[in-house]
Amino acid sequence: MSDGTKRRTVLAGGLSVGVGLAAAPARAEASTPKTDLLTLVVNGRRVRVDVDVRASLLDTLRDRLHLTGTKKGCDQGACGACTVLLDGRRVLSCLTLAVMHEGSEVTTVEGLADGDRLHPVQRAFADHDGFQCGFCTSGQIVSAVGLLAEHPDLTDAEIPELMSGNLCRCAAYGNIRAAIAAAARLSREGE
Amino acid sequence: MDTFDYRRPASVREALRLVAGHPDAAFVAGGTDLVTLLRDRVRTPGRLVDINGLPLDGLRWSRDGVRIGALCRNAVDDPRLAAAYPVLVRALRSGASPQIRNRATFGGNLLQGVRCPYFRLPEFACNRRDPGAGCAAAGGDGRLLGIFGTSAACVAVHPSDCAVALVALDATVVVEGTRGTRRIPVGDLHRLPGDTPHEEHALRPGELVVAVEVPARPFAARSTYVKFRERASYAFALASAAVAVHSEHGVVRDARICLGGVAPKPWRAHAAERALRGERLDAATVEAAAEAATAGARPRPDNAYKVELVRGVVRRALTELGEK
Ligand SMILES: Cc1cc2nc3c(=O)[nH]c(=O)nc-3n(C[C@H](O)[C@H](O)[C@H](O)COP(=O)(O)OP(=O)(O)OC[C@H]3O[C@@H](n4cnc5c(N)ncnc54)[C@H](O)[C@@H]3O)c2cc1C
Ligand code: SF4
Ligand code: FES
Ligand code: FES
Numbered sequence: 001m002s003d004g005t006k007r008r009t010v011l012a013g014g015l016s017v018g019v020g021l022a023a024a025p026a027r028a029e030a031s032t033p034k035t036d037l038l039t040l041v042v043n044g045r046r047v048r049v050d051v052d053v054r055a056s057l058l059d060t061l062r063d064r065l066h067l068t069g070t071k072k073g074c075d076q077g078a079c080g081a082c083t084v085l086l087d088g089r090r091v092l093s094c095l096t097l098a099v100m101h102e103g104s105e106v107t108t109v110e111g112l113a114d115g116d117r118l119h120p121v122q123r124a125f126a127d128h129d130g131f132q133c134g135f136c137t138s139g140q141i142v143s144a145v146g147l148l149a150e151h152p153d154l155t156d157a158e159i160p161e162l163m164s165g166n167l168c169r170c171a172a173y174g175n176i177r178a179a180i181a182a183a184a185r186l187s188r189e190g191e
Numbered sequence: 192m193d194t195f196d197y198r199r200p201a202s203v204r205e206a207l208r209l210v211a212g213h214p215d216a217a218f219v220a221g222g223t224d225l226v227t228l229l230r231d232r233v234r235t236p237g238r239l240v241d242i243n244g245l246p247l248d249g250l251r252w253s254r255d256g257v258r259i260g261a262l263c264r265n266a267v268d269d270p271r272l273a274a275a276y277p278v279l280v281r282a283l284r285s286g287a288s289p290q291i292r293n294r295a296t297f298g299g300n301l302l303q304g305v306r307c308p309y310f311r312l313p314e315f316a317c318n319r320r321d322p323g324a325g326c327a328a329a330g331g332d333g334r335l336l337g338i339f340g341t342s343a344a345c346v347a348v349h350p351s352d353c354a355v356a357l358v359a360l361d362a363t364v365v366v367e368g369t370r371g372t373r374r375i376p377v378g379d380l381h382r383l384p385g386d387t388p389h390e391e392h393a394l395r396p397g398e399l400v401v402a403v404e405v406p407a408r409p410f411a412a413r414s415t416y417v418k419f420r421e422r423a424s425y426a427f428a429l430a431s432a433a434v435a436v437h438s439e440h441g442v443v444r445d446a447r448i449c450l451g452g453v454a455p456k457p458w459r460a461h462a463a464e465r466a467l468r469g470e471r472l473d474a475a476t477v478e479a480a481a482e483a484a485t486a487g488a489r490p491r492p493d494n495a496y497k498v499e500l501v502r503g504v505v506r507r508a509l510t511e512l513g514e515k
Contacts, residue, residue, distance in 0.1 A: 053194060054229070077287075100243060150289070165291065165425055
C-alpha cells in the first residue's frame with residue numbers, strides 16, 4: 001500500500017503541482033481487522049474461506065484460494081486484467097469486496113477448460129497468437145467469454161468497443177480481435 | 192484501508208436503521224467507485240452497508256414514464272428504454288467499460304466521487320476531501336477540470352455521463368430516509384462547490400436513493416448523447432452533451448441541452464436552449480446554439496480547449512438530431 005502511494009505521488013508530481021505534500025491522514029487508533037466466513041462457488045467447487053472484510057475479490061482469489069491466473073494490473077478498475085465471471089457476468093474483481101458475494105458463483109480463467117480440452121475462446125487465442133507477454137491474456141479471455149454470453153450474435157465490428165475494458169500493454173489488439181471474431185463465428189455455427 | 196463493520200440488510204427499512212445515528216456509515220452498491228476510495232483512504236467509513244440485497248432492481252413503466260430502481264445496473268439492455276430515451280442509453284453505453292457497467296448501479300453512478308486526481312491522492316490537499324485543507328488543483332494541473340460553476344475552493348467536474356442525460360430528461364431521484372420519502376430533481380442533486388465543496392449533494396445523512404423517475408416528455412425520444420474523450424472508449428468525458436429536441440411543423444417547440452465533463456454538476460445550457468426555441472433546426476440555428484452553450488464559461492489557460500469542445504459536442508448532437 002505505501003509502495004503504491006509513493007508511486008502515485010511521483011506520477012502526480014510529474015504534473016508539476018506547486019504545493020507541498022500534505023501528510024497522509026491517519027487514524028489515531030489502529031482498528032482490529034474484521035473477518036467473515038464466506039462461501040463461494042469457484043470454478044464449480046464450493047469453497048469456504050475466512051476473509052478480511054476489506055479484501056477484494058481479486059486478492060481473495062489470488063492470495064487465499066491460490067488462483068493466480070486472474071491478474072492484478074492496476075487495482076483500480078483501469079485495465080481489465082482482473083476480469084472474472086460473477087454469476088455468469090464479466091466484472092472487475094479488483095473493484096468489489098469478497099464479502100459482498102456470499103454464495104456467488106465465480107469463474108476464473110482456471111475454470112474455463114474442460115480437463116485438457118481448452119475452452120473455444122482459449123483455443124482461438126492460441127490459434128491466432130492473441131497475446132505477446134501474456135499478462136492481460138487471462139482477463140482478455142474471460143472478458144471475451146462474458147462478451148459472447150452477452151452477445152451471441154456479436155459482429156466483428158462490435159468487438160473493439162465491447163472489449164474496450166481490457167487493455168493490452170503489448171498492443172496485441174489485432175490478433176486479440178481476430179481470436180474473438182473466430183470464437184464468435186464458431187459459437188454461432190455451433191461446434 | 193481501515194476496517195469496518197460490514198452489514199447486508201434485506202430491506203430498505205433495515206438499511207435505513209443501520210445508518211441512522213451512524214454518521215460514519217456508508218452504503219455500497221456496485222462498489223466500482225467506493226472500493227477504490229476505501230483502498231486509497233479517501234473514504235474511511237466505520238460501517239459499510241451493502242444494499243445489494245434490497246429489492247431495488249428493475250424498470251417499472253407507466254403512462255407517466257419509467258421508474259428505474261437504484262440498483263438497476265448501468266449495463267441495462269432494454270429495447271423500450273433505448274427507444275423512449277435514446278440519450279440515456281447512449282450516455283450509459285459511453286461510460287466506463289462493459290465489466291464496470293455490469294456492476295455499476297444507477298444510484299452509485301449519480302453519487303460517484305469526482306475524478307480530480309488530487310481528490311483521490313490523500314497526500315495532496317483537497318477541500319472536497321478535507322474541508323479547509325486547500326486545493327492542490329488551484330496551482331496544479333487543471334486540464335481535466337471545470338469551466339462552469341467552479342469556485343476558488345474547488346474546480347472539479349462531476350464525472351457521470353448518466354446524470355447528464357437524466358437532467359436533460361427532467362428526471363427525479365426518489366430518496367428514502369427515516370423521516371419518509373422525498374423527490375429531488377436530478378438537476379438539484381449535485382451542489383455547486385462554493386465555499387463548501389465537501390457538501391457534495393443534496394441527500395441528508397442516512398438517506399438512500401431508491402429509484403430514478405424519468406417522465407414521458409415530448410422531446411425524450413428525439414434525443415442523443417455526444418461525448419468527446421481522450422481515446423475512443425473507456426474514458427471519462429472531456430466534454431459531452433445530452434440533447435433533446437421537440438419540433439412541430441419543423442419548428443423547435445422545446446429543447447434540453449445539458450453539458451457533462453465541464454462543471455461540478457450536469458450543466459444546463461439554458462442560453463443554448465433559448466437559441467433553439469421557435470427556430471428551424473438548420474445550420475445557422477445549430478451554430479447559434481453551439482455558441483450560446485459556451486455562455487458563462489470561465490476557463491483557465493490549461494482547460495480553455497474545453498470551450499471549443501463544448502461548441503463541438505453541441506453542434507454534433509444537434510446536427511445528428513436535425514437529420515432525423
Ligand atoms: C476506470 C473507470 C472508468 C469509468 N468511466 C466512467 C465514465 O466514462 N462515465 C461514467 O459516468 N462513469 C465512469 N466510471 C464510474 C462508474 O460509472 C461508477 O464507478 C459507478 O457508476 C458507480 O456505481 P456503483 O454502484 O458501483 O457505486 P458505489 O461504488 O457502490 O457507490 C458510489 C457512491 O454512491 C453511494 N451510493 C451508492 N448507491 C447509493 C444509494 N442507492 N443511495 C445512496 N448512496 C448510494 C455510495 O455510498 C458511494 O458513495 C468509471 C469508473 C472507472 C473505475
Ligand atoms: S479541485 Fe476540488 S476535488 Fe480537486 S483538489 Fe481542488 S478541492 Fe479537491
Ligand atoms: S486490476 Fe482490476 S482493472 Fe486493473
Ligand atoms: S499481451 Fe502483453 S499486455 Fe497484452
